[in-house]
Amino acid sequence: MTPRERLRAKIAALQAKTAAAGCTEAEAMAAAAVAARLMAEHAFDQADIEMTEATAPDSSTRTTNRTTWRDKVSGAIALVTNCAWLIRTNDGDVLFVGREPGPDIAAYLRDVCFRAVERALREFKETPFYQRRRKLSTRRQAAADFVEGMVLRLTVRLLELFRSVRDDDARAAAKQALAKRAGTTVSITMKERKERYSAAGGAGWRAGADVGLHHGVAGTAAPKQIGSGS
Structure with a gap:
């Protein structure tokens, strides 16, 4: 600290x-x-005092400014928990900033989603569809399409799960607080991929429906307002 x-x-x-x-x-x-x-x-100021933060480890290797599925998941989670977020490559983590309990919920959900995607991807690679792809390039494309489908389903589910607690004003305040704490940052653009294997994407979509998602760290009911200060 x-x-x-x-x-x-x-x-x-x-x-x-x-x-x-x-x-x-x-x-x-x-x-x-x-x-x-x-x-x-x-x-x-009072807004700065009210803001809390939480971190999650991030060991992703980044050689370009291209977004990864991990970035898309983190961005969706930050949105629904009224947080701002930042990839800190030097610290090897991701920082979530927002009003309590948003950041802790964000870090928890990120861990849940990452483990779910990684587990489902391992299972997908054992399927006949994946095994029939003989080239490394086509296997990578199939895996990427699977993950893209799963991340899309997770994002849709998160938006629905947290619809009642979304607060644009709270998220704007979180972004201001992050700017004060982190200084100059570089924004990343979430780019869409062109799908090649619709069957792989569909399998990922179905896998995303099976992930156990909850509002809080202990799976409790959603707070009436995450980050509203009330």
């Missing part, structure tokens, strides 16, 4: 000291005064 992150956590802890949390009125007022002073001295 960086010094600025520690300071942000300290301010958040001070703001949590309220009479409702068991503090006396004097203690709550004193904590609020210290929090306000620290925010003024270190150029924090």
